[in-house]
Each structure stands twice: as structure tokens, then as C-alpha cells.
Amino acid sequence: MPKKQKPILVLIDSHAIIHRAYHALPELTDSKGNPAGALYGLASMLVKLIKELKPEHIVAAYDLAGPTHRHEVYEDYKGTRAKTDDALIAQLDRSRDIFAAFHIPIYEAKGFEADDIIGTLATTLKKEFDVVVASGDMDTVQLVDDVGVRVFTLRKGLNDTVMYDEAAVMARYGFAPEFIPDYKGFAGDASDNIIGISGIGEKTATKLIQAYGSVENIYKALEKKPEEFKEKTGVTERVFNLLRDNQEEAEFSKVLATIRTDAPVAFDEEEAHWQKNFSTDAAKKLFTELGFRSLIARVETLVTGNSDEGSVKSEKKEQLEKTDDLSPIPVYTADSLLAKESAVMLWLLQSETTNPSVEDVLNNTDSKTLEEAHEKLLRDLKKENLLDIYERIEKPLVRVLDVMNANGVLIDAPYLKNLSKEYHKELDALAKAIFKKAGKEFNINSPKQLGEVLFVHMGIKQARAKKTSTGQLSTKESELLKLKDENPIIADILAYRELQKLLSTYIDAIPPLLGEDGRLHTTFIQTGAATGRLASQNPGVQNIPVKTELGRRIRGGFVAPKGSVLLALDYSQIELRLAAILSGDEKLKQIFINGEDVHTAVAARVFGVAPDAVEYEMRRRAKVINFGILYGMGVNALREQLGTTREDAQAFLTRYFETFTELEAYLTKTKATATRLGYTTTLFGRKRFFPGLKSKLPFVRASSERMAINAPMQGSQADMIKLAMVNIQERIEKDFADTVKMVLQIHDELIFEVKDDALSVFTPIARHLMESVLSKEDAQGVPIIVSSEAGPSWGEMKSI
Numbered sequence: 001m002p003k004k005q006k007p008i009l010v011l012i013d014s015h016a017i018i019h020r021a022y023h024a025l026p027e028l029t030d031s032k033g034n035p036a037g038a039l040y041g042l043a044s045m046l047v048k049l050i051k052e053l054k055p056e057h058i059v060a061a062y063d064l065a066g067p068t069h070r071h072e073v074y075e076d077y078k079g080t081r082a083k084t085d086d087a088l089i090a091q092l093d094r095s096r097d098i099f100a101a102f103h104i105p106i107y108e109a110k111g112f113e114a115d116d117i118i119g120t121l122a123t124t125l126k127k128e129f130d131v132v133v134a135s136g137d138m139d140t141v142q143l144v145d146d147v148g149v150r151v152f153t154l155r156k157g158l159n160d161t162v163m164y165d166e167a168a169v170m171a172r173y174g175f176a177p178e179f180i181p182d183y184k185g186f187a188g189d190a191s192d193n194i195i196g197i198s199g200i201g202e203k204t205a206t207k208l209i210q211a212y213g214s215v216e217n218i219y220k221a222l223e224k225k226p227e228e229f230k231e232k233t234g235v236t237e238r239v240f241n242l243l244r245d246n247q248e249e250a251e252f253s254k255v256l257a258t259i260r261t262d263a264p265v266a267f268d269e270e271e272a273h274w275q276k277n278f279s280t281d282a283a284k285k286l287f288t289e290l291g292f293r294s295l296i297a298r299v300e301t302l303v304t305g306n307s308d309e310g311s312v313k314s315e316k317k318e319q320l321e322k323t324d325d326l327s328p329i330p331v332y333t334a335d336s337l338l339a340k341e342s343a344v345m346l347w348l349l350q351s352e353t354t355n356p357s358v359e360d361v362l363n364n365t366d367s368k369t370l371e372e373a374h375e376k377l378l379r380d381l382k383k384e385n386l387l388d389i390y391e392r393i394e395k396p397l398v399r400v401l402d403v404m405n406a407n408g409v410l411i412d413a414p415y416l417k418n419l420s421k422e423y424h425k426e427l428d429a430l431a432k433a434i435f436k437k438a439g440k441e442f443n444i445n446s447p448k449q450l451g452e453v454l455f456v457h458m459g460i461k462q463a464r465a466k467k468t469s470t471g472q473l474s475t476k477e478s479e480l481l482k483l484k485d486e487n488p489i490i491a492d493i494l495a496y497r498e499l500q501k502l503l504s505t506y507i508d509a510i511p512p513l514l515g516e517d518g519r520l521h522t523t524f525i526q527t528g529a530a531t532g533r534l535a536s537q538n539p540g541v542q543n544i545p546v547k548t549e550l551g552r553r554i555r556g557g558f559v560a561p562k563g564s565v566l567l568a569l570d571y572s573q574i575e576l577r578l579a580a581i582l583s584g585d586e587k588l589k590q591i592f593i594n595g596e597d598v599h600t601a602v603a604a605r606v607f608g609v610a611p612d613a614v615e616y617e618m619r620r621r622a623k624v625i626n627f628g629i630l631y632g633m634g635v636n637a638l639r640e641q642l643g644t645t646r647e648d649a650q651a652f653l654t655r656y657f658e659t660f661t662e663l664e665a666y667l668t669k670t671k672a673t674a675t676r677l678g679y680t681t682t683l684f685g686r687k688r689f690f691p692g693l694k695s696k697l698p699f700v701r702a703s704s705e706r707m708a709i710n711a712p713m714q715g716s717q718a719d720m721i722k723l724a725m726v727n728i729q730e731r732i733e734k735d736f737a738d739t740v741k742m743v744l745q746i747h748d749e750l751i752f753e754v755k756d757d758a759l760s761v762f763t764p765i766a767r768h769l770m771e772s773v774l775s776k777e778d779a780q781g782v783p784i785i786v787s788s789e790a791g792p793s794w795g796e797m798k799s800i
Contacts, residue, residue, distance in 0.1 A: 006130045006148065008055040009272070011118045012104075013135035015063045018042050018095055020136035020154055022088050027700060030290045031350070033691035034094075035087040035700075040292055043098050047298050048161075049134055049152070057129065057272040059121065060099045060106045061114035087697055101286040103277040105268070112263040115139055119259035121267055122149045132163075137191070142180035142259060144169050175209045182215045185254030186243075196253045197246040200239065207233050208243075215254050219247055288363040291352075296359055337398070338370050340526075344394045345377035347527040348386050351679075351688045355527050355535070389685050393722050394526065400729045400742070401524050401534075408519035409558055409743040409753070412793070413511050416557045420507045423499055423550075430496040437489040444496060450475045460486050498550060506554050509539055520558075524745065531711065532686050532718035534745055542746050556795035558744075560753055565790045567759065568797060569766055570749040571721065572785040573598060575630050578713045581774075581782050582683070583666035587659065592782045599623040606655050625656055629667065630713055632706030667709055674708035682715035683778060684723075717748065720784075724770040725750065731769065736762055744794075751794065763788055763800060 021041020028037040049055070099106055107117050118140060122131045126148030133140045133151045141151050144164050151164040162168070169177045187205035188196025196205075211233045212218045221229045222243060230240055243250070270276075283299045342361045347353055353360060358370065367373035381387045435441045438458060442449045454460045455473045460483060473479075477494065484490045515521055520541075528535025536542050545551025560566045576598055580588040591601040596611070603622035604611045624641045625633070633641070639649035657664035674680045679689045688711040692704030725745065732740050739758035744751035750770070754762055770786045791797035 006128065007057060008053055008132060009057040009059070009121075009125060009129035010049055010053060010055040010132045010134055010152075011121055012046070012049075012058065012060045013114050013118060013133065013137075013140060014042070014060045014095060014099075014106075015092070015114050016136035016139075017045055017134065017154075018092055018136075019088070021045070022085075022091065027087075027697060028291070029692050029695055029697075029700060031352070031691055033694035033700070033704075035091055035695065035697055036094075036290050036292075038088060038091040039095055039098065039290060040295075042095055043287065043290075043292055043295055045134070046098065046102065046104075047295060047302065049132075050302050051298070053132060053152075055132070056275060057269065058102070058104045058274045059267070059272050060104050061117040061121075062096075062106055062108040063114050064108050064110055064112075090696065097286055101282040103274045103282075105271045107265045109263045109265055112260065116260040116263045117265050119143055119261045120263040120265055123261045125267060138180075139257075140259065141169055142177050142257075144177035174206050175213075179209045179213060181254045181258040182213070182218075183209050184257035185215045185250040188253060189257060194253045194256050195249060197242055197249055199242045204235065204239060207235070215250050218243075219250075284363050285366075288360075293353075293357075293360055296363060336370075338374060340398050341395060342370055342374050342377060343527055344398065345374070345381055345390060348390055348394065348686070349377065349380050349384060351530045351532075352691065354530055355525055384687065385685060386687065389719070393684065393719060393726065396726045397526060397722050400725050401526055403729065404725075404742050404745070405521055405523055407741045407743050407753075408515065408517070408521035409751075410518060410561055411510060411514055411520050412557050412559045413514065413518065415559075416507050416511055416554075419553060419557070420503065423503050423507060427496065427499045427503065430492055430499065434489060434492045434496060437487070437492065444493065445500075447475045450493070454483075454487075454489070458487065458489070460490075498545075498548065502545070502550060502554065506539055506544060507557075510557070513538060522744075529718075530688060532682070532688070532715040532722075533747060534718075534722075541744060552795060554795075556793050558794035560792055564753050564755050565759060565792060566743075566794055566797070567752045567754045567763060567766075567788065567790045568749055568794070569752075569763075569770055570787050570789075571717070571770065572787050574717050574720070574748055574784070575713045576626060577782050577784065578683070578716050579630060579663065581778070581780050582712055582716070583660075583663040584780065585660050585662035585666070588663055589780060589782050595783075599626060602626055602656075602659075605659050606652070621652060625652065629656075629663070630710050632667075632709040670709055670712060671705050674711075675705070680708050680711040680715070682712055682719050683774070684716065684719040686715050686719055688715055720773045721745065721748065721750065721770075723773045727769045727773070728766050731765060754790070759790060759800075763790075 018038045018041070022038035025037040025041050027035060028040055030036040030039075050058075096106060107121070108114070109117060118133055118135075122133060122143050125131060126145060129148060131149045133143060133149065135151060135153050138153060141153070141164055143149050144151055144166055146166045152161060153164065154161055164172070164177075166177060173180070173183065175183070183205050184194055184196060186196050186200045186208060187202050188194050188200075208218050212221050221232075222240075226240070229235075230237075235243070280299050280302070284296050287293070287295050287299065339358050339361070343356045343358075346356050346361050346364055350364065353364070356364075361370065361373050361377075362368070365373040365376045367376060378387070381390050431444060434444060438453050440453070440457065442453050444450060451473050454475065477497065480490050480494055484494070510520055513520055513522075522536050522541050523538055525535040525537060528537075534542070544554050546555075558566070576588075577592055579585075580592055587605065591598055594601075599619050599622045600611055600614050602625075603609075603614045603618040606622060607614070607618050609618070621642055625638060628638055628641065635646060635650045635653055638653055639646045642649055642652070670680060674690055675693050678691070678693060679687045681687055688708075690704045690708050690711075692700045693708065695701045695704070725742065728750070729742060732742065736758060739755040740762050741753040742750065743753050750766075752762070752766070767786045767788060771784045774784055788800050789797035790800050
């Protein structure tokens with residue numbers, strides 16, 4: 001008769017997982033600007049555990065604040081650990097809400113650590129349950145027992161997990177789980193400040209355990225037969241003396257490392273049966289509030305396929321039980337007009353919720369149907385004074401983007417094929433050059449292997465080098481750029497990466513995406529950016545590089561059919577013009593009103609010279625700061641961009657704002673207003689919300705302040721070109737339906753496919769529509785100028 005399978009009980013070492021997540025994941029914030037990275041790690045680990053192990057019972061163990069029994073006997077226990085960050089403390093407190101949402105009980109006891117609570121439950125319940133301890137460190141591995149205890153722990157980050165049974169522990173350490181405390185008795189544990197015996201390392205400790213087992217047995221053998229002990233363990237005379245003279249330290253360290261199994265906790269099987277009371281509603285509501293959108297869909301899958309009477313009811317069955325009729329639950333597609341409009345409305349109300357799904361709309365409005373959500377969102381738009389921008393710009397743009405996505409743009413596939421051959425040949429040559437300089441072959445695309453070659457094999461040094469979450473030296477482009485003068489291999493690696501990205505993202509990726517018509521139907525996403533700008537995917541045509549010749553050549557593959565040309569209409573220096581309009585700075589406005597070159601004019605005023613006396617370096621510096629102030633650039637960033645000293649950069653920044661005093665006042669006011677209100681507004685009334693302005697983390701707050709400075713300018717530009725798209729598409733359908741197609745939007749630029757005989761008529765009309773989206777009153781005399789170019793391809797255009 002087969003052995004009856006025991007139910008699975010998961011014991012979660014909450015603090016250990018949260019600590020690991022806090023240090024492994026990038027900083028995230030919730031909808032209110034509070035730190036949430038560690039919470040995301042805990043939540044994703046919980047979902048992973050449930051999905052993979054399917055436990056019937058779950059318990060979360062916590063450390064309580066205050067000293068434990070270990071501190072009572074050893075005051076310096078964990079004394080080497082740094083003070084816990086405020087951001088981590090806040091997330092430790094909030095983490096309890098995650099377990100509450102899943103109806104998972106929390107066990108804790110004064111004077112005991114979470115490990116002790118887990119140890120007590122594991123040892124007392126292992127005969128009744130298949131106990132799995134989920135932890136972020138290896139301390140709990142000593143509990144592993146094939147009778148019924150395994151440990152599910154993390155190796156690196158949060159995705160690299162391993163399940164330890166007795167065989168796995170033996171393979172890892174070379175001895176049984178029960179001897180882990182003995183091992184630490186000799187080798188110590190730096191993370192907990194367990195001293196062990198100074199001078200005894202991991203290898204020696206392992207040999208001792210393998211030879212005799214416990215600390216007690218080791219000292220019995222050492223005292224009774226010292227020569228036999230030395231021969232069996234292979235220790236030197238020095239190590240033998242260290243062992244003999246520090247027996248008390250070894251025994252004491254073992255006690256500290258041993259998990260207690262007598263914590264005053266009582267297991268309640270009914271309470272721990274989380275599935276009986278769990279519904280997805282509470283978890284989805286909390287994850288929506290925390291901004292964990294990717295986890296919401298995964299939560300739904302946790303209840304799929306449960307058929308037991310005590311299991312969670314499916315969402316459909318649950319809803320039917322709450323209603324008096326058996327009408328079906330509505331099924332919506334993201335492509336429906338109702339879904340698109342609802343997503344746009346939610347995004348206008350919550351700018352950081354980009355590209356929201358139907359599920360996001362329902363969850364954020366606490367609605368059962370899209371019709372209900374749509375009504376609520378309309379009311380909220382009116383309440384937040386956002387109805388006008390929705391009705392005037394965003395709602396009509398939904399259909400415009402559908403038309404543009406359907407139009408697509410013609411691609412010269414043979415051109416891209418030839419470009420691919422050329423670039424792959426150059427890529428192979430770069431790889432050979434890199435291998436020659438490195439003195440060995442390796443996977444250039446592997447950050448780990450690349451780091452080992454650069455920083456270990458070649459010995460390239462970098463001051464204040466950044467490290468990844470796994471402790472490796474970073475090989476990100478920003479870090480490699482700092483090393484470009486250290487070794488010529490760096491330039492080759494950067495060139496290799498650029499080529500490879502162009503090939504994989506565009507040149508080789510576009511041909512398989514073409515329709516039967518030979519056109520690329522990329523998808524423009526209306527809600528893809530918090531700034532208000534459009535985004536695009538499959539592929540992201542808005543990100544095709546234009547600063548290098550390698551990137552610009554890709555545009556040659558975007559062509560017009562015979563008898564037509566591509567027409568590009570581009571707002572000229574629109575964000576700088578908007579900076580002048582929004583700030584009302586008379587000197588900056590006058591530059592544009594006079595039709596002067598803005599960078600030369602700014603350099604002349606800042607350096608106190610005549611415009612014709614402005615030198616190249618003066619104009620370059622003016623250009624750097626002109627665009628830099630739009631993005632909240634500080635003195636350190638300016639110093640780096642100018643390639644000068646901090647003192648020179650500060651002097652230049654000071655002169656700039658002494659010249660454009662009203663612009664400085666506007667930027668200061670914008671930051672202060674955003675901090676007070678939590679959002680900024682554009683000329684058209686769009687709001688961008690900044691929860692990070694309330695963050696307790698200085699770098700999160702500083703980043704939000706920089707974005708808040710730029711948001712009114714970039715957002716106003718997005719509003720202008722969107723409104724222009726709506727107006728131009730209306731005119732196309734009225735007068736140019738057979739001769740003009742809107743095919744691409746690249747931030748400040750609109751691209752049309754125009755029949756040859758319509759070009760001279762359509763171009764001035766479209767330019768006028770773009771230049772007149774701002775009223776003369778709103779523009780304050782600053783001219784809005786649109787440049788126009790046309791040609792057989794996007795890469796081969798001339799001004800018209």
C-alpha cells in the first residue's frame with residue numbers, strides 16, 4: 001500500500017526574505033512614494049512558493065523588536081550589523097499587510113528570533129506535515145531532516161532558488177544538516193558576529209566535522225588521543241593549539257548558532273489553512289495600491305483549477321454566488337474602444353500607471369465591469385479638471401492611433417538585408433579585436449564573463465566602481481564609459497554593443513514583422529509614458545538612434561512607395577520655446593521673437609560678448625545648459641557634461657541664472673509647487689503625479705524633483721503634437737484621404753506618406769495646423785516653428 005502523502009506546510013522566515021529583497025532589488029516606490037522594493041520581493045516570493053509548492057498551510061515568522069535570548073548571553077550578538085535603514089524598517093512594518101491579504105497567520109515571540117519559531121514548529125510538526133522552510137539565508141538549513149523538513153532558500157538575488165533536503169546539504173557542506181551549528185562553532189558567522197575560533201577557517205572546520213561530527217566529539221578526541229586526532233584531521237600544530245586553547249569559544253559559538261526548538265508558540269492548523277479564507281480581492285487590492293501590477297495576474301492563477309471543497313472558489317463561481325441571477329461575467333478585450341478609453345482615463349488620473357490593462361482599470365476603480373469603471377473614471381476626470389484634455393486630445397487620439405497603426409510604413413527589406421550583412425561582418429571583426437586585446441575568447445554578451453576578463457584577467461582598475469546586486473563589478477555602458485581612457489578594449493566593447501543592439505532590435509528584427517504589404521505596422525501606445533508622450537513597440541521606432549551614423553543608416557530602410565515621398569514635419573526647439581513661454585522669462589522669449597540662434601544668443605548674454613564673437617566652446621556650453629536645465633541638471637551633472645571643474649561649472653550656472661532670472665524663479669516655483677501638490681500641470685492642464693516627492697529616500701526624492709522640473713515642458717510638447725495629430729488626421733480625412741497617410745510619430749516629429757502631386761498643397765496646411773495648436777495668447781509672442789523635409793526615404797530627406 002503506497003505511503004500517504006503528507007500535507008505541505010510552508011514556514012516563512014519573513015525578515016530574512018525581506019532583507020534579501022531589500023538589498024537585491026532596485027528601489028521601487030508605491031503609489032504614495034513610500035519605498036516598496038523589499039515588499040515586492042516578499043510578495044513575488046510568496047506567489048512563487050504558492051505556485052510551485054501548492055501548500056495547504058502557511059505560517060509567517062517574524063522577529064520582534066528588542067533583545068533576544070542570544071543577546072542576554074552575548075551582548076555583541078549581531079553587533080557588526082549596520083543600523084537598519086529607515087526605508088527597510090518601514091517595509092518590515094508594511095509587510096504584515098501582505099500576509100493579512102493572503103490570510104496567512106503571523107507567529108512571533110518575545111526574546112526569540114524568527115529562526116527559533118520556525119525551528120519549534122518544524123520539529124514538532126514534521127511527522128504530520130511535509131514542512132518547507134522558506135528563508136533568505138542558510139541558518140535554517142540545520143533543520144533539514146528527511147523525516148519531513150526541507151529548506152527552500154535563495155542563492156543569488158530572488159530568482160535563483162534551491163531546495164535543500166539532506167542529500168543537498170551533504171553535497172553543499174560535506175556533512176549532515178545537524179552539524180551546521182558545530183561548523184559555525186569553529187568557523188564562526190560574520191553576519192551574526194558569531195566569533196568561532198579566530199584562525200580557523202571554513203576548510204578546517206569542515207575537516208573537523210567530517211572526521212568527528214559534533215564539537216563535543218571533537219574535543220573528546222582531541223583530549224584523549226591528540227596524535228591520532230592530528231593525523232585524522234590533518235591539522236597543523238598551530239591549529240591544534242588554537243583548538244585546544246579556545247574550546248570555550250567554540251562551544252559558546254555553537255550555542256549561539258543553534259536554532260532553539262522551544263519557542264512559546266502554538267500551531268493552529270485551522271488558522272494556518274490559508275486557502276479556506278483566501279480570495280483574490282484583498283491581494284489584488286493591496287498589490288494595486290503598492291503598484292505591483294505584474295503580480296496581480298499571477299495572483300489570479302493561484303486559484304485556477306482548485307476543485308476541493310475547502311479550496312478557494314474561482315472568481316466566476318464566487319460572483320455568481322453573490323448575485324441572484326446567472327448572467328455571465330463580461331469578457332473584455334484590450335482592443336475594444338471601451339477598454340482603450342478607460343485605460344486612457346485611468347492613465348490621465350494616475351500618470352505613473354502606464355499602459356494599464358483591463359485588469360488595472362477594474363482593480364483601480366474597484367469595479368466589476370468596464371462600463372462601471374468608465375463611469376467612475378469620467379466622474380474622477382471632471383473632479384480633477386482633466387475632462388477637457390481627455391475630450392479635446394486623448395479621446396479623439398485613440399482613433400487616430402488606430403489609423404496610424406493600420407497604415408504602417410513601407411520598408412525596403414533588401415536594404416536592411418544588405419545592412420545586416422555589413423554590420424554582422426563588422427561585429428565579427430570587433431569580436432576578434434576584443435579577443436586579441438583580452439588575450440582569450442569569452443562570451444562578450446555575458447556581464448559576468450566580461451567583468452572577469454576586464455577586472456580580473458586584465459586588471460583594469462576603476463575608482464568607486466559600482467557593483468551589481470550579486471556583488472560583481474558593473475559592466476553597464478555608463479560604467480564602461482568611465483574607463484574608455486584606461487584601455488583600448490573598452491572602445492571596442494562599446495562599439496560591439498552598439499552594433500549588436502542595432503542588429504537585434506531593428507535591422508534583423510524588422511523584416512520578420514512585415515505584413516504581406518511589405519509594411520511595418522508598429523504599435524504606438526497612447527498611455528506608454530508618464531510624461532504624456534507616445535511610446536511604441538514591435539519595434540520601438542521612437543528609439544532608433546540618430547546621433548551616430550550607424551543608427552541613422554537604419555532610417556534609409558523606411559521608404560515611400562513609387563509616386564510618393566515621405567514628409568517629416570518637426571517642431572523646432574520646442575521644449576526651449578516652451579521653457580520661455582511657461583517661465584515668462586522676457587530675455588529668453590525675446591531671443592525666439594527676434595529669430596536668433598538660441599544657443600549663440602544665450603552664450604552671448606552669459607559670457608557678455610557680441611553674438612558674432614561667440615566661439616565654438618561658448619556655444620557648446622550654452623547648448624549643454626540650455627537643454628540641461630530642462631531636465632533639472634545640477635552642478636555635478638553640468639561639470640561632467642562640460643568636462644570642466646566643479647568651480648567652473650558652478651560659475652557658469654550662476655551666470656546663466658543671473659541672466660535668466662525669471663527662468664530660475666519658475667524652476668524653483670515648479671519644484672516647490674510639485675512638492676506641495678504632488679503633481680505638475682502642462683499648458684493644456686495635463687497632470688503628472690510624483691509620489692516620489694514624498695519619499696523618505698533622498699535619491700528617490702531628488703530624482704522626482706528633477707522630473708517635476710521637466711514635466712510641464714515635456715508634457716506640454718506631448719499635448720501639442722497629439723493635438724496636431726488629431727487636427728491633421730481630421731483634415732486628411734476631409735481633403736487628402738487618397739493622397740496622404742500619417743505613418744510615424746517620433747516625439748517632436750510627424751512623418752507622412754504623401755503622393756507627389758499632393759506634397760506642395762498638403763505641406764503648408766499641415767505645418768500651419770502644427771504651428772497653431774497654441775493660441776497667440778498662450779504663446780506670449782514666442783513663435784512656434786515647424787521645419788519640413790521630404791525625400792524617398794526617412795534617411796534621405798531635404799528641406800522643402
